[in-house]
Amino acid sequence: MIAIRKHIILALGYFFLVALLGVVLRLFFFADVPATYKFMVHTHSHVALLGWVYVGLTSLIYILFLKDAGIDKVYRRIFWFTQLTILGMLLSFPFQGYALFSIVFSTLFLVASYFFAWMVFTKTPVEFKSRFSYKCIRASLIYMIISSIGPWALGGIMSALGSTSIWYKLAIYFYLHFQYNAWFVLALCGMLFFIAENNKLKISRRDFKSFFIFINIAIVLTFFLSVLWTQPNLIFYNLAGIGAVLQLFVFLKFYSILKSAGLGSVIMPFSKQLLVIAGWVLVVKLLAQLLSALPYFADLAYRTPDFVIAYLHWIFLGLISPVLFALLIHFKLMRLSKIGFWIFFSGFVITELILLYRGLAMWQRWQLPEDLAVYLFAGSCLFPIGIGWILLTKLRTKA
Known part of the structure; x- marks a missing residue:
């Protein structure tokens, strides 16, 4: 075992x-x-x-x-x-x-x-292979394999073109896109479908098919958001924009499917709260990606490292981690300390606000407070405190 x-x-x-x-x-x-x-x-x-x-x-x-x-x-x-x-x-x-x-x-x-x-x-x-949840998990793992093309390409790019080449950055962005927006997100979606299926909640095959087809198209098209900083041909802006709009439709469809099935009735209260938080974080992510399909904002994001870091942390800390916590609680693999989580989440909110403010200040040429880096450090200290609290609670529960 x-x-x-x-x-x-x-x-x-x-x-x-x-x-x-x-x-x-x-x-x-x-x-x-x-x-x-x-x-x-x-x-x-x-x-x-x-x-x-x-x-x-x-x-x-x-x-x-x-x-x-x-x-x-x-x-x-x-x-x-x-x-x-x-x-x-x-x-x-x-x-x-x-x-x-x-x-x-x-x-x-x-x-x-x-x-x-x-x-x-x-x-x-075999009994799992016809499930909607397995279809999502299988697709997510395929995207995980696809994402690895980026790291495999890095060696050749570094030796032939060097780390300053645009192809070096494109290989990294390729990897990150198919990790964050495909492997991680689609796997989490599959696990939420699994909960619905295990509780005999009704999901229309037609609705799932529509969701599954369009999320795969959106995943491919939104990769082009990651290349716009190179100022490519207009067609890439159009493809990226279509992908961003389609992504909005896809997750509205996903929410509608799970809400109609009654997923909220079989999720524990704290897990549900974490999913609600992640849902609002997802909304902001989708709107930010939609905005970044416009040439001006695509260039702005590339020229402002704090926006890029804030975006990556927004997804990793505000979307993926809370959903992962919610699933671990639901499947009884851990008891999440609420105190630890709220300390962690406070660090997330504080550091995101500081990064956003610093990015806006660079964009608008505002004068920055001298101690802003110290405030960012202080906010970041809440992460190990919160996660350490969660880990310690988990170890005590196990004991």
Whole structure:
């Protein structure tokens, strides 16, 4: 029997480390830190995506679809091999950035993720394969594999064109788009469908088919939002705009399907509250992407790093993490400390407001307060406090 609750503790441990690394990154702007900023950014981002979110999502996928498939031994080997690669990245990126050892461990992680996807595709019991939830999970894993084209391309781009090439940034944006907007989001949607199906809630096949077709089209088209900073041909702006509009329609459809099915009646109150928070965060994300389809704002976002960082944190901390927490609570894999969560969420709100204000100040050429970096550091300190509280509560509950 796989102890998935222990895996969730490990995922939370990664999240806590990510929060601590975030605090260290904030220190660079007003204190001497004996480390390389760029290397720490690489560590922070890799452990965030591949530690907390990847481990959390794959643990949920296992418990929902594979726990009775008789593949505990295979899953355990893939899981611990994956942890070895994450630990390798955690120990190599801070000291060398993208170099031999970090590249080796990153590559091995990709291989491990392919084996996980293969396991889901081939070992999921037949009775799950006709479910709407499985269709979403399968598609999300396909997008996870597609996203890896970005990292695979980086080596060739760096050696042939260098890290200043636009193709270098496009490869990174390709990876991030299909991680954030496809693999993560579609997997979370699939798990919400799973809850509806397990509670015998009625979902129209026609409605799901419409949602599924259009979300896949939207995922592909909204990638072009990530290339607009290169000021490409007008057709790419049109494709990006169509994708952004279609995305709005898709998530309105998703909300309508789950609301009509009565999902709210089978979700625990705190999980429902987390989903409501994530829903409003999603609305802002969709509107921001719609705005970024316009040439002026596409260029503005590229020229204002704080807007890009605020956007990535908005999705990671305000959308993906609360939904992941809600699902872990619902499937009884953790008891989330409300105090810890609200400390964490306060840090999210404070840091997002500061980043937004700093981005607006750069845009409008306002004078910035001298201590703004200190305020951002102080707000960031709430993340490890909140997540540490959640982790400690989880460990005490387990004990």
